[in-house]
Amino acid sequence: xxxxxxxxxxxxxxxxxxxxxxxxxxxxxxxxxxxxxxxxxxxxxxxxxxxxxxxxxxxxxxxxxxxxxxxxxxxxxxxxxxxxxxxxxxxxxxxxxxxxxxxxxxxxxxxxxxxxxxxxxxxxxxxxxxxxxxxxxxxxxxxxxxxxxxxxxxxxxxxxxxxxxxxxxxxxxxxxxxxxxxxxxxxxxxxxxxxxxxxxxxxxxxxxxxxxxxxxxxxxxxxxxxxxxxxxxxxxxxxxxxxxxxxxxxxxxxxxxxxxxxxxxxxxxxxxxxxxxxxxxxxxxxxxxxxxxxxxxxxxxxxxxxxxxxxxxxxxxxxxxxxxxxxxxxxxxxxxxxxxxxxxxxxxxxxxxxxxxxxxxxxxxxxxxxxxxxxxxxxxxxxxxxxxxxxxxxxxxxxxxxxxxxxxxxxxxxxxxxxxxxxxxxxxx
Numbered sequence: 001x002x003x004x005x006x007x008x009x010x011x012x013x014x015x016x017x018x019x020x021x022x023x024x025x026x027x028x029x030x031x032x033x034x035x036x037x038x039x040x041x042x043x044x045x046x047x048x049x050x051x052x053x054x055x056x057x058x059x060x061x062x063x064x065x066x067x068x069x070x071x072x073x074x075x076x077x078x079x080x081x082x083x084x085x086x087x088x089x090x091x092x093x094x095x096x097x098x099x100x101x102x103x104x105x106x107x108x109x110x111x112x113x114x115x116x117x118x119x120x121x122x123x124x125x126x127x128x129x130x131x132x133x134x135x136x137x138x139x140x141x142x143x144x145x146x147x148x149x150x151x152x153x154x155x156x157x158x159x160x161x162x163x164x165x166x167x168x169x170x171x172x173x174x175x176x177x178x179x180x181x182x183x184x185x186x187x188x189x190x191x192x193x194x195x196x197x198x199x200x201x202x203x204x205x206x207x208x209x210x211x212x213x214x215x216x217x218x219x220x221x222x223x224x225x226x227x228x229x230x231x232x233x234x235x236x237x238x239x240x241x242x243x244x245x246x247x248x249x250x251x252x253x254x255x256x257x258x259x260x261x262x263x264x265x266x267x268x269x270x271x272x273x274x275x276x277x278x279x280x281x282x283x284x285x286x287x288x289x290x291x292x293x294x295x296x297x298x299x300x301x302x303x304x305x306x307x308x309x310x311x312x313x314x315x316x317x318x319x320x321x322x323x324x325x326x327x328x329x330x331x332x333x334x335x336x337x338x339x340x341x342x343x344x345x346x347x348x349x350x351x352x353x354x355x356x357x358x359x360x361x362x363x364x365x366x367x368x369x370x371x372x373x374x375x376x377x378x379x380x381x382x383x384x385x386x387x388x389x390x391x392x393x394x395x396x397x398x399x400x401x402x403x404x405x406x407x408x409x410x411x412x413x414x415x416x417x418x419x420x421x422x423x424x425x426x427x428x429x
Contacts, residue, residue, distance in 0.1 A: 066159040069326035071319045074226040114252070117238060121250045123291045124240045127155045127222045128284070129182055130247065131167045131190070131204055133175030152241040152284050153180060153204060154293070156326060157221045162193070162205040164326050166296075168283060169195050169202040180206050182215055194325035197428050198264045199318055201296065203325040222285075224322075225292035227272065227314035233258055237294060239276050239310050241284015251276040251310065255286075255294070258314070262301050263337055265361055265428070267392050270314035271301055278310045286312045320396040332398035333428035335364020340387045341376055352409040352416055354378040355391040369423040371408065376416070379407035400427035 131153040136146050151172070153165035165180065169192075172178055178190045193205040208216060225232075232255055239251035253276035262269045272295045274286060284297045295312025302311055324331065337359035346353050355377040360367050377385050381404045383394050398404070406423050409416040 066161045069157055069159055069164065069323055071156075071224065071323040071326070073319055074228060074316050117236075117252055117289075118250070120287070120289060120291050121238050121240050124222070124238070124285070124287050125248065125250075126183060127220050128241060129153045129155060129165060129180055131165060131172060132179045132181065133172045134177040134179060135175055150247070152247075154285060154296075155219055155221050156203070156322060158208065158216070158219075159326070161209075162207055163211075163216070163219060164193065165190070165204045165206070166201060166322060166325075167204055169200050172202060172204065178204060180204065183218055184212075184215055186212075186215065193328050194330065196321050196325060196331055198267050198331070199269070199296075199313065199321060200298075200300075201318070201321070201325070203322070203328075223290075223292045224315050224319060225288055225290075225294050227258075227270065227294050227316040230258075232288065232294065236289055237274060237286045238289075239274065239278065239282075239284060239286050239297065241282075241297065243276060243278040243282045243284055243297065243310055245279035245281055251278055253310070262313070263339070263358075266334055266336060266395050267317075268339070268388060269317045272312045272314055273306070274310045274312075276310040277308050280307045282310055286310065320393060324396055330400055331428040332395050332400045332402070332425040333365065334395060334423065334425060335361035335366040336371065337361075338377075338388045338391065340389075342387075350416075352376045352378060353387075354385050354409065355388040357408075365423055365426050369406070369421045371406075371421065371423075372410065374411060375419075376409040377406060378409055378418070380404055395425075398425055400425055 129152070130150050132148055132150040134146060134148055136144070138144055149171050151168045153167040156164045156166050158164060163180075172192060173195070178192070179187050180190045181187050188206045188211060190204045190206040193203045195202040235255055237253060237255050239253070241249075243249055243251040253274045255272060256275050257273045258270060260271050260273075262271050272286065280299055280302075282297050282299055285293050286295050286297065287293055293315050295314050296318065297310060297312045299307065299311060302309060321331075336357050338355045338357050341351050341353050341356045343353060345351055353376075357366075357371060357373055357375045357377065359373055360371060377391055379385055380391060380394050383390065385391050385394075401424065403422060403424050406421045408419055408421070410419050
């Protein structure tokens with residue numbers, strides 16, 4: 001009975017499993033959302049890595065900061081009265097008569113003197129490298145060519161991370177690659193660390209990482225002399241670098257004049273002249289018989305009748321400039337030309353002692369602040385200004401975009417009255 005019931009009631013029942021219909025739109029939406037989240041997650045991971053990687057890197061492997069470069073500044077020049085001996089110090093020196101038992105060969109003496117001079121020049125040349133600028137371009141016919149130009153570089157010092165060289169800016173300012181040929185004739189790539197528009201000089205830095213220890217050990221920085229002392233006048237000097245236009249040329253002569261100044265914006269530079277007849281495009285340095293640098297050769301300030309006479313900017317006037325550039329700092333800019341008001345001028349004409357403003361550069365911070373020609377700057381910030389060099393020293397150490405208070409004396413009728421101005425310094429370009 002039950003068998004018949006099973007056959008009749010359930011015998012015709014069949015079960016069939018059907019798949020759920022595929023929702024393509026929903027699947028596409030989920031795929032897009034998943035891909036978008038993956039992209040967002042990847043971007044966030046990259047940003048997090050970029051932000052945090054230097055932090056963790058500095059914690060785990062702290063990078064050593066470059067040492068601050070400090071150039072020793074000159075001490076005050078000995079006054080004439082300090083050079084006079086007291087009466088009790090003056091003693092009569094007996095005259096010594098030297099008898100020569102053998103004849104002296106004057107040619108040999110002359111030769112030996114120049115051999116000694118050549119030894120001094122050779123020591124200086126060990127601190128002079130060749131800096132080459134490399135530029136690439138195409139001509140009118142789309143032919144590719146490479147141009148090179150070179151200039152001497154003076155090894156100043158290192159900051160524990162870079163070798164620092166002083167050279168002319170015009171040769172390297174448009175270079176795509178700057179190569180420095182070191183003493184062992186190896187070539188290292190450098191870059192412009194800082195430039196000075198006034199002097200036309202730059203500091204080229206060469207990273208020490210990757211250089212052979214023997215190279216850095218054999219590099220000897222130059223010694224900078226005091227070019228302000230009057231006793232260097234009429235003394236022998238040596239021109240090293242390119243006094244005759246060709247590399248590694250040397251000239252010998254006498255320092256014939258000093259005391260004339262090149263008046264530039266916010267700075268005056270003493271011009272040293274020699275009796276060496278060289279190239280009108282000469283570069284390099286002049287040194288004393290100790291091999292100390294007296295000046296940087298600069299022919300651009302020569303007059304037409306002396307265009308081939310080797311002249312140089314006194315090194316004492318650019319020591320702070322070299323120090324600032326070596327530390328990668330830009331030059332602050334006020335925009336005046338000036339000179340000293342000495343005590344003699346003060347006594348004769350009543351002009352206050354300070355930095356006398358002889359001119360104002362158009363659209364400069366000085367003009368915008370209301371400084372006028374004929375004003376005498378007596379204080380800037382907290383620094384008293386007694387001579388123009390005090391003002392230039394302050395500007396060299398100042399920071400562009402800083403606000404400073406400036407006190408000056410301005411003539412009003414027959415008297416001078418004090419005026420205070422606020423000035424925002426800019427960066428010299």
